[in-house]
Structures are given as C-alpha cells and as structure tokens.
Amino acid sequence: MKSRLALLALALAALAAGGYWLYQEGLVPVPLAPGEALFVPGQPEFGEDEAVVEALLPAGPGLEAFLVAQSDLALLVRADGTWAGQLLSSLERSRHGRRWRLGVRPGWRLQDGTLLDAPRMAKALGPELAKLGGSARPIDGETLDLRFKVPQVGLPDLLARWRVPGSGPFVRQGMTLTRFERFTPGRPGLAGMRVATDPALLESRAWAEGLAARRWAWAVFPGQVAPEDMAKVRLAPYDEFRMKDGTVWFLSRRMRRLRPDASDWTRTRLFGAWRSSTELPYDPLGF
Numbered sequence: 001m002k003s004r005l006a007l008l009a010l011a012l013a014a015l016a017a018g019g020y021w022l023y024q025e026g027l028v029p030v031p032l033a034p035g036e037a038l039f040v041p042g043q044p045e046f047g048e049d050e051a052v053v054e055a056l057l058p059a060g061p062g063l064e065a066f067l068v069a070q071s072d073l074a075l076l077v078r079a080d081g082t083w084a085g086q087l088l089s090s091l092e093r094s095r096h097g098r099r100w101r102l103g104v105r106p107g108w109r110l111q112d113g114t115l116l117d118a119p120r121m122a123k124a125l126g127p128e129l130a131k132l133g134g135s136a137r138p139i140d141g142e143t144l145d146l147r148f149k150v151p152q153v154g155l156p157d158l159l160a161r162w163r164v165p166g167s168g169p170f171v172r173q174g175m176t177l178t179r180f181e182r183f184t185p186g187r188p189g190l191a192g193m194r195v196a197t198d199p200a201l202l203e204s205r206a207w208a209e210g211l212a213a214r215r216w217a218w219a220v221f222p223g224q225v226a227p228e229d230m231a232k233v234r235l236a237p238y239d240e241f242r243m244k245d246g247t248v249w250f251l252s253r254r255m256r257r258l259r260p261d262a263s264d265w266t267r268t269r270l271f272g273a274w275r276s277s278t279e280l281p282y283d284p285l286g287f
Helices: 002-025 061-071 118-131 155-159 204-212 227-234
Strands: 027-029 052-056 076-079 082-085 088-094 099-104 135-140 143-147 170-173 176-179 192-196 218-220 238-242 248-252
Touching: 061 170, 061 176, 061 192, 082 088, 088 155, 099 118, 118 135, 118 143, 204 218, 204 227
Parallel strands: 052 192, 052 218
Antiparallel strands: 027 088, 076 082, 088 099, 099 143, 135 143, 170 176, 176 192, 218 248, 238 248
C-alpha cells in the first residue's frame, strides 16, 4: 500500500513538474506596433527625387552607424515608447525567457533580389546568437525559433541592434549611398547620398564657404569658426539642429522631411526625405 502511495505521489509530482515546464515553455506575444508607420514615403515633385545630396560629416563610429542604418535594417525599432516590427511581423517569448519566436515580415525584398525568410535571418543572426550561447531554428519560411541556455529578458533591445545585411532602402558603397529601387515599402525620395569626411573641409574658411555656396545638404558644425566665416553661414539657407551628443547640424531648407533624431542622430531616416527645387526665403530678423 505504501509503495502504491509513493508511486502515486511520484507520478503526481512528475505530472506537476511537466505541467509547470509546459507553462514556462509556452509562448506569449510581445506587443509590436505596425512597422508600416516607420516608412512614410516622400512627396517630391517631378524630378526632385533624382537628387544625389552631399553631406559634410566627420568620420567616426557615429557616421558608420548612420550609414549602416540606411543599408542594413534592424529587426525592431523603438517608436513612441513601444516596440515596432521593422523586419519582424510578430514576436513571442516563453515565460522563462529562454525561448523566443520571431515572425519574419513576409515579402521583404533584399538588395540581392531575394526575399527575406527565416533561414536567411537565422544566418544573419548567427554571430550575435553565438556570443550569447544561443541558437536559431527555422520552423518554416516565415517563423524562427531562438533558444538560449539562460533567460534573455532583454532580447528586444538586442533585436533593435541586430541587423540583416542588404535589407534597407539604400545600397552602401563606402561613403556613398545609392537608392535601392525595389525596396519593399516604396521608392526612397533621394537617388543617393555622398558623404565627405575630409578634415580640411571642416576648417573655418572651407566649411563656411561650402555652406555659403549651398554645396552641402547638411554639415556638422566644426566647433571653431571665425566670426567673419560664421557671418557667411548665417546668411545661407540652413537651419540649426542641436544633437544630444553635442554636435550641431546645419540642414539645408531644401531638404524635406529629414528630421534628425536629436537623442541619437545615427538613427535619422533618409527614406522619406527628398530635396526640393525651391528654397524658403531667409529673413535674418526672424519675421
């Protein structure tokens, strides 16, 4: 009798443990805002979307991050205090945080002409997952399971940094961006962008004359500019934007819908921006 009770207790314990494991292993959705809102098309007039703009920016990790963000998109982005799916259509996590399921946004065309699918995303995430001791297993073409040995409760923050090469609206070659015509959300409003990083161009006289000649779509304030040179810049059709990192941007008034992200300018989006053919009048008195 005692042995039967012991076996029954053992069976109940095993059943309870199995039920608890299934509960912890079960997936719950992580709310995501629609990704379509991240890509608002530009509104250029005829021919205005053919502009290849030039920017004067200092070389460094910030510029590198900015250029990468135009060519290689992250899986998630933070938008208005919530997560939005950029290359993901859905995100689920287990209660213990060691299992995550990613829904790949369907029909997303990459710059090599192929469509993004779960195996391609698994390959792109492989190096990052290896650092965490994780692994990826495609369930089907649009579903990817991630497994970790330890809980990864902060995985959405990582997914906002992990990128898929060639998934963005611009093809990058060094300091040059060229429009990817077949970008899934639509046609970018700029044909391309070239960045100059020559330190000589950021010296007082050269910097001021470049802006006075309207050579740059935008430029970073070099920090030391003679008063007479700054006077030239103040008369040029540029607006100033102060970034959280201390840099100051001079942005041409011909650039439409380019809104620098003041908290992190490297996240500024080029997709919906375009260069207009007319300039707003400049009034130094502010009237």
